[in-house]
Amino acid sequence: MEITARAPGKIILAGEHAVVHGYAAVASSINLYTVVSLRLGSEDEDTIQLQLNDVGLDFSWPVERIKELLSHLGSPFSSTPTLCSLETVKSISTLIDDQNFPDTKVGLASGVCAFLWLYTSILGFKPATVIVTSELPVGAGLGSSAAYCVALSAALLAFSDSVNLDVSQKGWLIFKETDIELLNRWALEGEKIIHGKPSGVDNSVSTFGNMIKFKSGDMARINSNMPLRVLITNTKVGRDTKALVANVSARKSRHPNAMCSVLNAIEAISDEWSAIIQSHAVDDLAENEERLGELMEMNQGLLLSIGVSHASIETVLQTTMKYKLASKLTGAGGGGCVLTLLPTQLSGAVVDKVVEELESYGFQCFTAGIGGKGVQISFETSS
Numbered sequence: 001m002e003i004t005a006r007a008p009g010k011i012i013l014a015g016e017h018a019v020v021h022g023y024a025a026v027a028s029s030i031n032l033y034t035v036v037s038l039r040l041g042s043e044d045e046d047t048i049q050l051q052l053n054d055v056g057l058d059f060s061w062p063v064e065r066i067k068e069l070l071s072h073l074g075s076p077f078s079s080t081p082t083l084c085s086l087e088t089v090k091s092i093s094t095l096i097d098d099q100n101f102p103d104t105k106v107g108l109a110s111g112v113c114a115f116l117w118l119y120t121s122i123l124g125f126k127p128a129t130v131i132v133t134s135e136l137p138v139g140a141g142l143g144s145s146a147a148y149c150v151a152l153s154a155a156l157l158a159f160s161d162s163v164n165l166d167v168s169q170k171g172w173l174i175f176k177e178t179d180i181e182l183l184n185r186w187a188l189e190g191e192k193i194i195h196g197k198p199s200g201v202d203n204s205v206s207t208f209g210n211m212i213k214f215k216s217g218d219m220a221r222i223n224s225n226m227p228l229r230v231l232i233t234n235t236k237v238g239r240d241t242k243a244l245v246a247n248v249s250a251r252k253s254r255h256p257n258a259m260c261s262v263l264n265a266i267e268a269i270s271d272e273w274s275a276i277i278q279s280h281a282v283d284d285l286a287e288n289e290e291r292l293g294e295l296m297e298m299n300q301g302l303l304l305s306i307g308v309s310h311a312s313i314e315t316v317l318q319t320t321m322k323y324k325l326a327s328k329l330t331g332a333g334g335g336g337c338v339l340t341l342l343p344t345q346l347s348g349a350v351v352d353k354v355v356e357e358l359e360s361y362g363f364q365c366f367t368a369g370i371g372g373k374g375v376q377i378s379f380e381t382s383s
C-alpha cells in the first residue's frame, strides 16, 4: 500500500526571529506543498530508500546497517515524540557518510538526518521507499523544512499503530484532532534537527493551516476579515535558517537590553497585525491596508537591526518603494524571499511593472493563495 502526504509552506507576516525568543508572530499557510509518498517494502526488500527529487539526492540503506547503529534505542516509539540526542545524530551521520554524501550538498545532510530519525522512531526498521517532491523553493524562507518534516511525519504516522485512519476513504483526508497534535510534535522534533532551535511556528502553521498567531509554543487561530494579497519575491540568495537563528541569539547575548527592546517592538507589530486583519471594519479597507504596509516597513527595519537582512533584500525593498509598496523579508532572512503587500486598489499594470523590474535583477516573483488547509493524506496511488 502507498500513502501520500502533503503539507503546505508558509509566510511569516510579522514576528520572525522574535518568536524564537518567546515573542508573538503571525504566520499563514500558502498553497504550495511538499509531497511525500511512502510505499512499504522496497524493490530491494531489505532497504530503506529515500529519493529527494528537488535536490537530486537518492539514498538506499540496508535495514541491517540501520539496525546496527540505532536498534539500541528501542524504536519504534511512534506515540512518544522524542528529541534526537547528539549521540544519535552522530550515529545517523555515520549512516549518511556510508552513502558518500556529495560535498557540494552538505547543507542538506540535516534534512536526511531528520528523515532517518523520524523514520526509525515512528516505523522502526521496516523496508520502504520514500519519495519527496516540493513546489516550495528549498531554503528560501517559505518553510520548506517544516513542510518536509510535517509531510514526512504524516506519511509515517499513517502507517504506525498510533493513529486511526479510514483507509477506504477517497481523496485528501485530514487527521483527527489528537492525532494531528502528535504529528505536529514529531514534526517539531524533525525541525530541531534542521534548525537547532525552532520556535514551532513553521511546523504548526504547516500542520494546522490557515492564519495563526504563535507565542511560546501556543497557537491561536486568526480569522482574517481582510482580503490579503502579497507578491513573493525569491531573491534566490541561499541561506540557512539554523545559522541565522544562531546569529540572532549571539547578538542578543552581546546586547541583551537593546535586543529585548527590539524584540518587544516586533511583538507589538505582530499584535497590531493580528488586530487589524481580524477587524470587522470593512469600510476602512484602504486605511487598514495602509496600516499593514506601515507595520511591514517597521518590521523590516527591526529585522535589519537584528542582522538578518541582505543586500538582495534591500534591492527588493528599494525597488518596491519606488512604487510606494511596502515590503519585508519573510522567514529567516539573509536572502530567500521577500513579501510585498499588494493593496486591493493596485492596478494589474503596476504589479506587472514591479514584477518586470524585480525580475530584471534575476529575482523570481510569484503569488500564492494564503491561508489554506494544513497537512493532508491520501491512500490513493499518486500518478
Ligand SMILES: Nc1ncnc2c1ncn2[C@@H]1O[C@H](COP(=O)(O)OP(=O)(O)OP(=O)(O)O)[C@@H](O)[C@H]1O
Binding pocket: 034, 052, 053, 054, 055, 107, 108, 109, 110, 111, 112, 132, 133, 134, 137, 138, 139, 140, 141, 142, 143, 144, 145, 146, 148, 194, 195, 202, 239, 240, 241, 242, 330, 331, 332, 333
Ligand atoms: N523538498 C526537500 N527535499 C529535501 N530536503 C528538504 C526539502 N525541503 C526542505 N529540506 C531540508 O530543509 C532545509 C532547508 O531548511 P531551512 O529552514 O534552512 O529553510 P526554509 O525552511 O525553506 O526557510 P525558513 O525556515 O526561513 O522558512 C534543507 O537544507 C533540507 O535539509
Ligand SMILES: C[C@@](O)(CCO)CC(=O)[O-]
Binding pocket: 012, 015, 016, 017, 018, 019, 020, 141, 143, 195, 197, 198, 199, 200, 201, 202, 241, 245, 330, 331, 332
Ligand atoms: C526565523 C524563524 O523565526 C522563522 C523561520 O521561518 C525561526 C523559527 O521561528 O523557528
Ligand SMILES: [Mg+2]
Binding pocket: 143, 144, 145, 146, 195, 202, 241
Ligand atoms: Mg525552515
